Amino acid sequence: MLIRWGIIGCGNVTEVKSGPGFQKANGSQLVAVMRRNGELAKDYADRHGVPRWYDDAHALINDPDVDAVSIATPPGTHMEYALKVCAAGKPAYVEKPMARTAAECETMVKAFARAGLPLYVAYYRRGLKRFIRVKELVESGRIGDVTHVCVRYSGHGDQRMDEANLPWRLNAKESGGGLFFDLGSHTLDILDYILGPLCNVRGSAANARGRYDVEELVTMSFQTESGAVGTGVWNFTTSVRTDVIEVVGEGGSITLSTFGEGPIRLTTSEGVEEFDGSHPLHVQQPLIQSIVDELHGRGECPSTGESALRTARVMDTVVDEYYAGRHDAFWSRPHTWRRKGGFLA
Numbered sequence: 001m002l003i004r005w006g007i008i009g010c011g012n013v014t015e016v017k018s019g020p021g022f023q024k025a026n027g028s029q030l031v032a033v034m035r036r037n038g039e040l041a042k043d044y045a046d047r048h049g050v051p052r053w054y055d056d057a058h059a060l061i062n063d064p065d066v067d068a069v070s071i072a073t074p075p076g077t078h079m080e081y082a083l084k085v086c087a088a089g090k091p092a093y094v095e096k097p098m099a100r101t102a103a104e105c106e107t108m109v110k111a112f113a114r115a116g117l118p119l120y121v122a123y124y125r126r127g128l129k130r131f132i133r134v135k136e137l138v139e140s141g142r143i144g145d146v147t148h149v150c151v152r153y154s155g156h157g158d159q160r161m162d163e164a165n166l167p168w169r170l171n172a173k174e175s176g177g178g179l180f181f182d183l184g185s186h187t188l189d190i191l192d193y194i195l196g197p198l199c200n201v202r203g204s205a206a207n208a209r210g211r212y213d214v215e216e217l218v219t220m221s222f223q224t225e226s227g228a229v230g231t232g233v234w235n236f237t238t239s240v241r242t243d244v245i246e247v248v249g250e251g252g253s254i255t256l257s258t259f260g261e262g263p264i265r266l267t268t269s270e271g272v273e274e275f276d277g278s279h280p281l282h283v284q285q286p287l288i289q290s291i292v293d294e295l296h297g298r299g300e301c302p303s304t305g306e307s308a309l310r311t312a313r314v315m316d317t318v319v320d321e322y323y324a325g326r327h328d329a330f331w332s333r334p335h336t337w338r339r340k341g342g343f344l345a
Helices: 012-024 038-048 057-061 075-087 102-115 129-139 181-197 285-295 304-318
Strands: 005-006 028-034 052-054 068-069 092-094 118-123 146-156 197-204 217-224 229-235 243-248 252-256 262-266 272-273
Touching: 005 012, 005 057, 005 229, 005 252, 012 038, 012 068, 012 229, 028 038, 028 057, 038 052, 038 272, 052 057, 052 304, 057 075, 068 102, 075 092, 075 252, 102 118, 102 304, 118 146, 118 304, 129 181, 129 243, 129 252, 129 262, 181 197, 181 229, 181 243, 197 304, 217 304
Parallel strands: 005 028, 005 068, 028 052, 068 092, 092 118, 146 229
Antiparallel strands: 146 243, 197 217, 217 229, 243 252, 252 262, 262 272
């Protein structure tokens, strides 16, 4: 039996990363897509050989030939659509970040749990061999007990933008924050996957240039449940590109990047080993395959609503002071944020 998928929001992320994965995964089929612009939905369906298209999400969700729904819209609509999918009695696969705030994520998790339905989140790096290999290296003891983790990410400061018409990733109502939520969430989730849940999280955020209202500099510290300490810095003000995760243990270290495909580097007293870090063409396909397998009753998907909720809580904690709390619709009160030229700046 095939798991028949529908996609809400067939935009750029679905062109190569995910859409073909639903078609190519074993036991899976993409049968419907939706976009508010019907012409664009039809164009996608025609180009990808998808039988049906919609310009109304309700119609796709309630299509009797759709077994499960992928939600690939900006995070501002994730909770709304996910709850509708849940009410229709169907599993959901939600793009990351899971929603704008941890509170929204928790609402989603609780709804699917009450309904006895699975909820998956597109932290697809959990399905890639690159990160599975790092997890195996850590768990096998190749570097001994992990003592310290260091994350450094920078870039995107040279991007030109129309400050009067910012992309959704820089609109808190649509994204939940700035690029830290779009990009940093991947790194935080993969740390959760490799090392276990992060705890004792502290952090701060700032906006140095005032080109937009959301955060552009983020620092954090944390611990793992095993007692390792960690630090992270995300700098979106500079044109200098940096993307490094370093996991240090008593007997060596592992160095890799979140977004690059360069080799994984293992350094021990025996020398340096490098492991392949390349990705498949459709990067979400391995995770989609794990979802399809689980829905067929074999295997288990490593990226769930529960695991994504942990990452959402970490992000909320780190930027909480910047947004003067994230317990409400904070995007409606930017005058309270610690942005440049604003409250407490």
